[in-house]
Amino acid sequence: MSALLTLSHVTKIFRQGGILGRRQITAVKDVSFELGQEPEILSIVGESGSGKSTIASMILGQTTPTEGELDFRGKAVSVHGASERRAFMKEVQPVLQNPFEAFNPLKRVDRYLFETARNFSAGSKRPDRQEVERIADAALAHVGLSLAEVKGRFPHELSGGQLQRTAIARALIPQPRLLVADEPVSMVDASLRMSIVNLFGQLKRELGLSIIYITHDLATAYYISDKIIIMRKGEIVEQGQARAVLDNPQHPYSRALKDAVLSADFAAIPQSGNAGIDTVIRKISPLP
Numbered sequence: 001m002s003a004l005l006t007l008s009h010v011t012k013i014f015r016q017g018g019i020l021g022r023r024q025i026t027a028v029k030d031v032s033f034e035l036g037q038e039p040e041i042l043s044i045v046g047e048s049g050s051g052k053s054t055i056a057s058m059i060l061g062q063t064t065p066t067e068g069e070l071d072f073r074g075k076a077v078s079v080h081g082a083s084e085r086r087a088f089m090k091e092v093q094p095v096l097q098n099p100f101e102a103f104n105p106l107k108r109v110d111r112y113l114f115e116t117a118r119n120f121s122a123g124s125k126r127p128d129r130q131e132v133e134r135i136a137d138a139a140l141a142h143v144g145l146s147l148a149e150v151k152g153r154f155p156h157e158l159s160g161g162q163l164q165r166t167a168i169a170r171a172l173i174p175q176p177r178l179l180v181a182d183e184p185v186s187m188v189d190a191s192l193r194m195s196i197v198n199l200f201g202q203l204k205r206e207l208g209l210s211i212i213y214i215t216h217d218l219a220t221a222y223y224i225s226d227k228i229i230i231m232r233k234g235e236i237v238e239q240g241q242a243r244a245v246l247d248n249p250q251h252p253y254s255r256a257l258k259d260a261v262l263s264a265d266f267a268a269i270p271q272s273g274n275a276g277i278d279t280v281i282r283k284i285s286p287l288p
């Protein structure tokens with residue numbers, strides 16, 4: 001059976017100053033990895049500017065690679081044609097860093113849920129109002145909210161954590177197979193981060209979702225991921241099973257990252273459950 005997602009020798013070079021610009025930035029260099037058919041959480045960690053967001057953008061089909069191939073279910077991500085693009089978007093949904101940017105401050109958040117339910121409804125006919133509300137409520141239930149809690153509210157009337165959950169609920173409405181979450185907890189209060197990260201684990205188990213979790217936060221990556229990729233300057237320096245890589249990092253850069261997270265605290269991160277991890281997370285400084 002082919003992999004769910006395959007990146008094969010993917011490189012992205014940006015040219016500064018337009019097409020004729022001379023300065024080139026190699027944001028991603030010869031990156032290869034895959035997600036299997038089984039639901040899994042893959043974390044991509046690395047310092048700022050290491051190419052994580054560029055990879056996310058290419059997986060979402062928003063940025064075209066300069067070289068290499070990205071395939072989802074054996075088909076190139078850079079598909080053409082509106083109906084193919086729509087089918088792809090239904091299966092691969094983004095979760096953005098800042099939930100306050102994902103929602104227009106002047107628009108009630110339930111509108112987003114209703115519009116997504118109308119646009120991506122599974123049936124052939126457009127769902128009526130009652131059905132749209134049912135779909136929105138079911139998606140919100142997966143993230144621990146209900147339609148009654150968010151109905152009629154503007155973004156600023158919800159907490160950052162509630163808004164990020166609502167954004168995740170919206171991403172769930174098309175019943176995707178893969179979420180691409182780019183720094184989804186960095187704008188969320190430290191005390192709420194674990195609840196969002198735990199939610200990813202729950203969505204993997206209950207809905208069979210795979211999740212690409214892009215983060216600076218090595219502790220939450222260690223805690224929740226099945227696999228991990230460590231990036232530096234556009235290249236993968238190490239990848240493998242998260243615990244194997246982080247318990248025994250081979251590359252000097254991976255070791256430096258781990259050391260930056262205070263080894264003693266790191267060792268205290270539990271295998272499951274979240275006892276103590278908030279303390280660890282609060283202590284973590286940005287990656288070097």
Ligand SMILES: Nc1ncnc2c1ncn2[C@@H]1O[C@H](COP(=O)(O)OP(=O)(O)OP(=O)(O)O)[C@@H](O)[C@H]1O
Binds near residue numbers: 050051
């Ligand atoms: N549209 C663009 N045009 C030019 N350069 C870009 C563009 N997008 C990204 N870059 C450059 O590519 C490199 C990788 O950026 P990217 O945003 O992918 O890194 P990142 O690891 O996600 O960083 P951060 O953690 O700060 O978000 C950086 O040097 C960045 O300045």
